[in-house]
Amino acid sequence: MMSTEELSALRAFAVQAVPRYTSYPTAPHFGPGIDAGTYAGWLAAAAAAGDPVSLYLHVPFCRAICNYCGCNTKASRRDEPIRAYAETLRREIALVADIVGRVPVSHIHWGGGTPSLLPEDCFTALVGDLRTRFDVRPDVEHAIELDPRYVSAEGARLLARLGITRASLGVQDLDAAVQLAIGRVQPYKTVAAAVAALRAAGLQALNFDVMYGLPKQTVATIRATAAQVVHLRPERIALFGYAHVPWMKTHQRLIDEADLPGAGERIALARAARAIFCEAGYEEIGIDHFAMPGDALHRARLDRSLRRNFQGYTTDTARTLIGLGVSSIGSTPRGLVQNASDNSAWRNAVEAGRLPVARGKPFEGEDRLRAAVIEELLCRFEADVGALAAGHGFEPYRLDAEIASLADLSSAGWVAGDGRRVAIVRNAPEIARIVASRFDAYLGRAGRHSVAV
Secondary structure, three states, X not given: OOOHHHHHHHHHHHOOEOOOOOOOOOHHHOEOOOOHHHHHHHHHHHHHHOOOEXXXXXXXXXXXXXXXXXXXXXXXXXXXXXXXXXXXXXXHHHHHHHHHOOOEEEEEXXXXXXXXXXXXXXXXXXXXXXXHHOEEEEEEEEEEEEOHHHOOHHHHHHHHHOXXXXXXXXXXXXOHHHHHHHOOOOOXXXXXXXXXXXXXXXXXXXXXXXXXXXXXXXXXXXXXXXXXXXXXXXXXXEEEEOXXXXXXXXXXXXXXXXXXXXXXXXXXXXXXXXXXXXXXXXXXXXXXXEEOOOOHHHHHHHOOOOEEEOOEEEOOOOOEEEEEOOOOEEEEOOEEEEEOOOHXXXXXXXXXXXXXXXXXXXOOOOHHHHXXXXXXXXXXXXXXXXXXXXXXXXXXXXXXXXHHOOHHHHHOOOEEEEOOEEEEOOOHHHHHHHHHHOOOOOOOOOOOOOEOO
């Protein structure tokens, strides 16, 4: 049981603005110095290594925009813009394939937006291009993000025919008042019907996304949502904190800030949902994921192969992630890149025969070391900082100042140290991002972030 004093202290940390650390350096520190030629060189070098790569394909279309959405997407009631986008995406796939050849592919992930809005012939052609132009492994994990409101029996069968092996459903919250406040009305029966359709089509590996910190949420309502979620038994659950960033996503101004829970309430909401998931038998993975015992994500946590990338916690160990589509972010052993975020700029580059890169960040100095420390802390809640420094060619004491900066968290009894080994021993889901931020050399130089909890 947390004391009043500890809760007060935790609340003070919870309101700190820190990155989610799905990459390091984080996106606000990407710059325009990385062009198509540089990225082509990075891709060619990655392909020459012969290691498997991952593919991420972004489809930035929804039928309507939810008030809480933080994604790069737009509303389209018509299929014509989606068809045009798919044709350009096919050209981008060809551009990349001309550079990397039939490189082995171990993971494919479709995100958005709502990628299942792709018309059947467009979707089929795109998947065909991936399998023709790349060496897609027989055991590839092929995942897609879905809106439960647009999952039909026919659509589920199409996904199965195209080789999709995992589907992630955006559940968010199942309370009627919360759904009205966020502009996403999808009753439990809608989600249950989507689950039934997917499982009937043979798609058993299902993820649910659930959110806390939404307007009008209470501990009682999120407990009810969590109970309904576990009743449907998805293999994995992600419990994300709503990031209220109206300065970046202006449609979030439709949310009445008076209805948003405060820092203490956000902590209580997250803990209430977490308790329901754990009582139902799910294993905690990192700061915000849950998996059934024996699931590949759970096994990765146990054997210490768990990774973190732009899709969150993953079993994907590929060192190269190729982002395709507008605004997609990619990663190579030499640096990070992002495609143009404007549809016209992205399309014009592709049609001109250029990789549509708009910005990026080469790995320099201590970047790889700090990225490794941050990933260890977020995946395992501990890091042997001295050993990681030595492994990256630095003196073991290179990050001693950063370790010393954890004194406030150590005095609270939340972080423990043994030499240069750092371990988060209490309140890990709430403070792991804060601990990680102490090793971030770029923090505060650019960009604004959401709160830690």
